[in-house]
Amino acid sequence: MKKLISFLVMAVIMLGAGMASRVSVAGEMRVAEATHKVVIQVSTDDPRTQKIALNNAVNLQKLYGVDNVDVVIVAYGPGLTLLTKQNKQAQRVQSLAMQGVRFNACGNTMKKIAKKTGKKPQIVEGVKVVPAGVARIVELQEQGYAYIRP
DSSP states (O other): OHHHHHHHHHHHHHHHHHHHHHHHHHHHHHHHHOSEEEEEEEOOOOHHHHHHHHHHHHHHHHHHOGGGEEEEEEEOGGGGGGGBTTSTTHHHHHHHHHTTOEEEEEHHHHHHHHHHHSSOOOBOTTEEEESOHHHHHHHHHHTTOEEEOO
C-alpha cells in the first residue's frame, strides 16, 4: 500500500511538473509567434503615468489580441514602485501578468533600495527581476520591440 501511495504521489508531482513546462513552452511559443512586440518603460513613481502604462498594455491586447502582441513592461528607478506589493495597482499587475503581459523589475534599483532602506522591495508575484532595466529595454529593442514611454 505504501508503494502505491508513493507511486501516486510521484505521478502527481511529475504530472504537475510536465504541465508547468508545457505552460512555459506554450507561453514562449506565443511570444515567439506574436506579430507585434512592444516594450513599455516605467521610470516614474507618478500613479497616473503608471496607470497609463498598464492601460497601454491592455489596449494593445484588446486591439491586436492576446496571441498577436507581446507586451513587456520594464520598471526601474522610481518606476519600480509600480511592481511592489504596496502599490495600489499591485492586483492589476498580477492579473495582467496572468493575462500574458510580462513585467520586468530592475535588479540594480532593487539593490539600491535594499542598501538604502535595509530591506529588499516586495515585488508582485509574476514579475521577473532582470539585472538592469535600461539594459533590458536595449535588448528588447535589438530584438525588434517597439518602444513606448507614457
